[in-house]
Amino acid sequence: MTNEDLLKLAMDLIAIDTTNPPGTQQEAVTYLKEYLEKRGVECSVETAGETPSLFAMIRRSPSTSKLCWIGHWDVVPSGPLDAWTITPPFVPVIRDEHLYGRGACDMKTGVAAAIAAALEWAEDPETSGGTLVLAILADEECGGVLGGEPFLPRYHKEFQFDYGLVGEPTGFDLKTARRGACWGTINFSGIQAHAARPDEGDNPIHKMGVAVVAMSNMVFTYDTSDPAPPTIAVTTARAGNKDNIIPHEATIGFDIRTAPSQSLKSIRSDLIETLQKAGLIMDTDYKLDLNWLADPYATDHPCFSQICSNAIRSVTGRTPSLCAKGGTSDGRFLAALGVPVLEVGLENTTLHKVNECCRVDSLISLKQIYRKIFTTLL
Numbered sequence: 286m287t288n289e290d291l292l293k294l295a296m297d298l299i300a301i302d303t304t305n306p307p308g309t310q311q312e313a314v315t316y317l318k319e320y321l322e323k324r325g326v327e328c329s330v331e332t333a334g335e336t337p338s339l340f341a342m343i344r345r346s347p348s349t350s351k352l353c354w355i356g357h358w359d360v361v362p363s364g365p366l367d368a369w370t371i372t373p374p375f376v377p378v379i380r381d382e383h384l385y386g387r388g389a390c391d392m393k394t395g396v397a398a399a400i401a402a403a404l405e406w407a408e409d410p411e412t413s414g415g416t417l418v419l420a421i422l423a424d425e426e427c428g429g430v431l432g433g434e435p436f437l438p439r440y441h442k443e444f445q446f447d448y449g450l451v452g453e454p455t456g457f458d459l460k461t462a463r464r465g466a467c468w469g470t471i472n473f474s475g476i477q478a479h480a481a482r483p484d485e486g487d488n489p490i491h492k493m494g495v496a497v498v499a500m501s502n503m504v505f506t507y508d509t510s511d512p513a514p515p516t517i518a519v520t521t522a523r524a525g526n527k528d529n530i531i532p533h534e535a536t537i538g539f540d541i542r543t544a545p546s547q548s549l550k551s552i553r554s555d556l557i558e559t560l561q562k563a564g565l566i567m568d569t570d571y572k573l574d575l576n577w578l579a580d581p582y583a584t585d586h587p588c589f590s591q592i593c594s595n596a597i598r599s600v601t602g603r604t605p606s607l608c609a610k611g612g613t614s615d616g617r618f619l620a621a622l623g624v625p626v627l628e629v630g631l632e633n634t635t636l637h638k639v640n641e642c643c644r645v646d647s648l649i650s651l652k653q654i655y656r657k658i659f660t661t662l663l
C-alpha cells in the first residue's frame with residue numbers, strides 16, 4: 286500500500302461525520318467493510334442498538350500468536366465551527382505537511398495506519414503464522430458501552446488473544462497502563478431564605494465553596510508504586526436561580542482518575558475525611574454519590590514492551606518513554622480478561638481540540654511501526 290493510498294484512506298474516513306453523540310452512523314463501517322473485503326479481508330459487523338463495530342480478521346496458518354489491535358471510528362463533537370480556521374472538521378486538507386480534520390489524531394488516522402500495516406503484513410510472503418484481528422469499535426468517546434464492552438470479551442472468547450495493542454494517540458510513547466475513572470456528585474443541603482437575612486437561612490453555596498477548595502487540595506490514599514497518581518477535578522457546579530435568594534441546595538460534579546491500588550471504598554473514605562477536616566459532615570451537610578466508571582490496568586510484559594519499543598525506535602530514531610497518563614481506553618476491556626495490553630499511536634497535542642491535526646510523516650511512521658510489531662509478534 287503506497288503512502289498516497291494510506292493518506293487517501295485516512296482522509297476518506299475523516300470526511301465521514303461520525304460525531305459521538307449520537308455515534309450511531311453506519312457510513313464509516315460500511316466504507317471500511319467494503320474497503321477491506323475488496324482486499325480479501327474477512328469482516329464481521331457487530332451491532333449494539335443501532336451502533337455498528339467492525340472486526341477485520343486475518344487468520345494465518347499455522348496460527349501461533351494472536352493479536353487484537355484496538356481502535357475506534359467515532360469522534361468527539363467539533364466545538365465552535367468558526368474556530369476551525371484551517372478547514373471545516375469534516376473537510377480534510379493537507380497544509381504545511383499536516384493533515385487537518387476531526388479525527389486526524391483521535392483516531393481515524395490510527396485506524397488507517399493499522400489497516401495499511403495489516404494489509405501489507407497479510408500480503409508479505411515472508412510472514413507465515415499468527416492471527417491479527419482489527420477491532421474498529423463504536424462508542425469509545427462515550428464509554429464503550431455499545432462497542433468495546435460487549436464485543437471485546439466476546440471476540441477474546443473466540444480467539445483467545447495473546448496480546449492487545451491500542452492505537453490511541455500516545456505521542457509515539459508506549460503506554461503501559463491506564464488509570465481508571467470514577468465520577469461523583471455531592472449535594473449540599475441548605476435552608477432557603479431572603480438574601481438580606483442570611484442568619485435565617487443556611488447557605489449551601491458557602492458549603493460548596495469550602496468543599497471545592499478542600500477537594501482541589503486533597504491527597505488520596507494510594508500506593509506510590511502505582512504507574513500514575515490519581516487526580517480529581519470538580520467539573521460542574523449548580524446552585525441558585527435568583528440573586529436575592531439563598532437557595533435550598535447546591536450540587537457539584539467531579540471526575541477522579543484512579544490508580545490501580547484505589548477502590549470505591551478508599552475513595553469514599555478519603556473524600557469523607559477531606560470534607561470532615563473542612564468542617565462538613567456527611568448526611569448533615571451533604572450527600573455523596575460515587576459511580577465507578579472504568580477499572581484501571583497496568584501491563585507488565587517485558588517481551589511485548591521490548592518488541593513495541595524496538596519498533597518505535599527503529600522507525601522514529603527515538604527511544605519511547607513508558608507512560609500511563611491520560612484517560613481511559615477500550616484496552617481495559619481486554620486487560621480485565623488478563624490480556625497484556627499496550628498502546629502506541631500518533632502525536633496527541635490536538636486531540637479533542639479545534640484544528641485537530643497530525644504530521645503526514647507521523648502517519649506514515651505509525652504504519653511502519655504497526656507493520657514491524659505485527660511482523661515481530663505474529
Ligand SMILES: [Zn+2]
Pocket residue numbers: 357391392425453454
Ligand atoms: Zn480516541
